[in-house]
Amino acid sequence: MTVALKAGEVAQKLAQAFPTAIITNGREAIIVPSDSFFEVAQFLKNTPGLDFDYLTSLTATDYFDYFEVVYHLTSLKHNHSLVLKTRCYDREEPTVPSVISVWQGADLQEREAYDLMGIIFTGHPNLKRLFLWEGFPGYPLRKDYL
Amino acid sequence: MEVGESKISIPSVMEADLAEGVAINSMREAYRQAIPDPDKWLEEELSRNILVTTVDAVVDWGRRCSVWPVNMGLACCAFEMIAMANARFDIARFGMELLRPTPRQADLFWVCGTITWKMAPALKRIYEQMAEPKWVLAMGSCAISGGTFRESYSVVPGVNCILPVDVYVPGCPPRPEGILYGISLLHQKIGRGTIQGELADKVEEWKQKMKLEAYLGGMWK
Numbered sequence: 001m002t003v004a005l006k007a008g009e010v011a012q013k014l015a016q017a018f019p020t021a022i023i024t025n026g027r028e029a030i031i032v033p034s035d036s037f038f039e040v041a042q043f044l045k046n047t048p049g050l051d052f053d054y055l056t057s058l059t060a061t062d063y064f065d066y067f068e069v070v071y072h073l074t075s076l077k078h079n080h081s082l083v084l085k086t087r088c089y090d091r092e093e094p095t096v097p098s099v100i101s102v103w104q105g106a107d108l109q110e111r112e113a114y115d116l117m118g119i120i121f122t123g124h125p126n127l128k129r130l131f132l133w134e135g136f137p138g139y140p141l142r143k144d145y146l
Numbered sequence: 147m148e149v150g151e152s153k154i155s156i157p158s159v160m161e162a163d164l165a166e167g168v169a170i171n172s173m174r175e176a177y178r179q180a181i182p183d184p185d186k187w188l189e190e191e192l193s194r195n196i197l198v199t200t201v202d203a204v205v206d207w208g209r210r211c212s213v214w215p216v217n218m219g220l221a222c223c224a225f226e227m228i229a230m231a232n233a234r235f236d237i238a239r240f241g242m243e244l245l246r247p248t249p250r251q252a253d254l255f256w257v258c259g260t261i262t263w264k265m266a267p268a269l270k271r272i273y274e275q276m277a278e279p280k281w282v283l284a285m286g287s288c289a290i291s292g293g294t295f296r297e298s299y300s301v302v303p304g305v306n307c308i309l310p311v312d313v314y315v316p317g318c319p320p321r322p323e324g325i326l327y328g329i330s331l332l333h334q335k336i337g338r339g340t341i342q343g344e345l346a347d348k349v350e351e352w353k354q355k356m357k358l359e360a361y362l363g364g365m366w367k
Binding site for chain 2: 131132133136140145146
């Protein structure tokens with residue numbers, strides 16, 4: 001069984017590495033502001049002891065005030081997991097850095113989140129609609145759709 | 147008020163027996179010779195191997211007994227289609243076991259499951275590639291009306307929005323028995339006279355046209 005790491009302990013490690021980044025820990029997840037998100041992702045992947053080398057899933061949620069992008073990370077080496085979150089408050093153009101250069105598996109999942117929730121992943125090489133067709137009006141999984 | 151005599155005379159048993167005897171005797175006189183075989187003029191080889199029927203009946207029979215479906219499993223209903231193809235329910239009994247991967251060789255467009263708008267152009271195209279005569283069977287609530295996803299942003303509200311449907315089989319998914327019933331309905335529909343019907347339609351159309359022309363001609367005179 002994969003061990004879920006305690007978010008607080010990992011957050012302390014992250015706070016040492018990124019003193020400028022405001023890292024709050026939720027109850028079970030680490031919430032990272034989107035401007036320092038890419039560095040945090042690289043750190044989580046490459047730091048010995050953490051080694052999160054596998055992105056299990058990438059989803060997005062609409063909380064009316066902000067969008068939350070949720071990353072489920074797993075380490076195949078140490079068999080532990082972590083939930084990583086980031087928030088974007090701009091409703092018109094929610095922007096999150098793409099982690100495709102860190103985890104290759106993020107490709108289609110980022111496209112899905114863009115397709116259905118309208119989150120723009122900067123740095124994605126092929127960010128276009130995945131399930132819906134070009135010219136579809138709006139983003140259907142947003143709460144204010146329809 | 148007096149009641150008149152009944153006009154129905156009931157014969158006595160003896161009279162009935164006599165009448166029966168007369169009838170039997172007359173038949174016995176009349177039918178002494180055996181009725182000759184109507185195919186006697188044919189040679190023996192031919193008469194053993196030739197069956198006479200109408201072209202319509204044969205064509206209908208042929209179409210009915212070899213309805214090849216195109217392999218169109220779009221969602222979970224496809225599993226019921228697979229179950230139909232397997233030994234337990236066995237559509238091979240109707241000559242339908244050849245689920246064609248190409249529409250060019252298929253007669254039945256068997257739509258199993260939810261149709262999304264992204265799939266709709268492909269669906270239409272496959273239907274147009276099929277050769278005439280062709281039939282459409284909509285299977286499951288999603289194919290009939292969109293089902294649960296009717297109000298959804300990505301689902302076609304029923305395959306009849308894009309194709310003409312012959313048979314609807316409701317259910318979510320339908321039981322194989324239901325599909326069997328749908329197939330038998332389709333067989334009835336195919337067997338209901340095709341060439342004759344088509345010709346009759348043409349003749350009727352022609353008649354209407356002629357009448358109209360005659361009427362117009364009369365007007366101009």
